[in-house]
Amino acid sequence: MVNDVEPILRPGRHGLVAMVRASSGDDGEHELARALAALHPREQQLALTLAPLRKAEWILGRTALRQALRGQDLACDLPLLRDDRGAPSVPTTAAASLSHKGRWAAALAAPRQAARSIGVDLEHAAPSRYDISARVLTDRELRQLESLDERARGLAVTLRFSAKEAVYKAIDPWLRRYVGFREVEVELDAQGEGRAHAVDPRLASELAGCTLELTWAQVEEHWLCTALVERR
Ligand SMILES: CC(C)(COP(=O)(O)OP(=O)(O)OC[C@H]1O[C@@H](n2cnc3c(N)ncnc32)[C@H](O)[C@@H]1OP(=O)(O)O)[C@@H](O)C(=O)NCCC(=O)NCCS
Numbered sequence: 381m382v383n384d385v386e387p388i389l390r391p392g393r394h395g396l397v398a399m400v401r402a403s404s405g406d407d408g409e410h411e412l413a414r415a416l417a418a419l420h421p422r423e424q425q426l427a428l429t430l431a432p433l434r435k436a437e438w439i440l441g442r443t444a445l446r447q448a449l450r451g452q453d454l455a456c457d458l459p460l461l462r463d464d465r466g467a468p469s470v471p472t473t474a475a476a477s478l479s480h481k482g483r484w485a486a487a488l489a490a491p492r493q494a495a496r497s498i499g500v501d502l503e504h505a506a507p508s509r510y511d512i513s514a515r516v517l518t519d520r521e522l523r524q525l526e527s528l529d530e531r532a533r534g535l536a537v538t539l540r541f542s543a544k545e546a547v548y549k550a551i552d553p554w555l556r557r558y559v560g561f562r563e564v565e566v567e568l569d570a571q572g573e574g575r576a577h578a579v580d581p582r583l584a585s586e587l588a589g590c591t592l593e594l595t596w597a598q599v600e601e602h603w604l605c606t607a608l609v610e611r612r
Contacts, residue, residue: 382547388406388599395488396450397488397500398447398487400484400485401417402483406593408415412439420458421459422482423459436578441487444485447473456473475492476489477498477499479546479557480502481502485502488501488606496611497551498549498608499549499606500546500604501545502602503603504601504602507533508538513525516562521565521566541561542603543568543594550607550609555583559583562577564579568594587609590610591612592608
C-alpha cells in the first residue's frame with residue numbers, strides 16, 4: 381500500500397500531515413521493498429544497516445516525509461537523513477517531523493519559519509498494556525482523569541503521551557536536551573485542539589515567550605498529534 385495507494389493527506393494548523401502504511405504479511409514486505417527502492421540512495425544505504433523492524437520504520441517514515449514535503453511544494457533531491465539529535469534532516473526551506481507506529485508512519489511538513497518549530501506523533505488509540513500514567517502525567521493531570529472509567533482513562537493517557545512526544549519533537553531542536561514528561565502539562569479540548577505549558581521552572585524559563593499549540597485526532601486506530609512551538 382505504501383507505493384500503490386495515495387497517502388492520507390491531512391492539511392492542518394501546523395502544516396501538512398502525510399500518513400502511509402504497509403500491509404501485513406508478504407504483501408507488506410513487497411510494498412516495503414518497492415518503497416525502499418524509491419528512497420534516495422543514501423537513505424537506502426542507511427536502511428540496509430538496520431534490523432528488520434527498524435528498517436521498516438525507516439522506510440515508512442522517509443516515504444511519509446517525502447510525501448509531506450512534496451505536498452507542501454518543498455520536495456528536494458537531497459537525502460533526508462538525521463541530525464545529531466535524531467531529528468529528520470530536511471532542506472533549509474522546510475520544517476518537518478515524523479513518527480511511526482507498527483506499519484504506519486506520519487510526517488508533518490511546513491515551510492520553515494525561524495520563530496516556529498513543529499512536531500508530530502502517532503500512537504495506538506488504545507490503553508497501554510501497563511499503566512504509564514504516573515510516569516507521563518503530572519499530579520494535576522492525574523486528578524483531571526480521576527473520574528473517567530478505566531478504558532476512557534487509558535485512552536486519555538495514551539493521547540496525552542502522544543501529545544507530549546509531539547511537543548518534545550517540536551522543542552528539542554531549540555533546547556537540545558531531554559525533557560521529562562512531567563515537566564510539561566497539556567490541555568486538550570473536544571474539538572481536536574489544545575495547548576501545552578511548562579510546569580518545571582527551568583523549562584518554563586527556557587520557553588519564556590513561547591506558545592505551545594497542539595492538535596489531535598483519531599485516524600483509524602491511531603492518535604495523531606501535532607505540536608507547534610512559536611517564539612513571540
Ligand atoms: C525522541 C522520541 C520523542 C521519539 O518518539 P518515539 O515514540 O520513540 O518514536 P516515534 O516513531 O514517534 O518518533 C521517531 C522519530 O522521531 C524523530 N526524532 C528522534 N529524535 C528526535 C529529536 N531529538 N527531535 C525531533 N525529532 C526526533 C525521528 O525522525 C525518529 O524517526 P527516524 O529515526 O525514523 O527518523 C522519544 O523516543 C523520546 O525520547 N521521548 C522522551 C522525551 C519526551 O517525549 N518528553 C515529553 C515531554 S516534552
